[in-house]
Amino acid sequence: MWIIYEHRKVIKQLDSLPMDILKRYEKWKDIVTITGPDGLKQIKGFNDEALRGEWKGYRSSRLNIQYRVVYKIENESLFVKVVKVTAHDYRKK
Numbered sequence: 414m415w416i417i418y419e420h421r422k423v424i425k426q427l428d429s430l431p432m433d434i435l436k437r438y439e440k441w442k443d444i445v446t447i448t449g450p451d452g453l454k455q456i457k458g459f460n461d462e463a464l465r466g467e468w469k470g471y472r473s474s475r476l477n478i479q480y481r482v483v484y485k486i487e488n489e490s491l492f493v494k495v496v497k498v499t500a501h502d503y504r505k506k
Contacts, residue, residue: 415449417442419495426498430480437476438498445493450486471496 427435441459444452453461453474460475464483471485476498483497 415446415493417445417493417495420497423495423498430498434476434480434498437480438482441474441476441482450484450493 427438430438441453444456444459448455450461450472453459458475462473464471464473468483471483473481473483475481479500481497481499482495483499484493484495486492487494
């Protein structure tokens with residue numbers, strides 16, 4: 414079983430998201446909790462991929478055509494840190 418840590422900025426971002434994105438994010442969390450990030454690769458709709466450039470080491474999953482969840486796997490097997498749920502904006506702030 415995987416543990417998902419949501420950065421405090423993510424919790425604030427979730428309040429302003431549309432309801433359908435929140436539901437998709439909850440489904441994403443369910444999949445990651447049970448099967449880990451490898452489970453996301455089996456579902457094509459999430460388009461899980463490694464990021465490059467200044468986001469090297471992070472991964473991105475698609476929630477819909479516009480919104481993405483950006484996360485990092487830490488400790489290689491048990492900990493997923495969600496750093497952003499964004500409308501396809503990968504600039505670090």
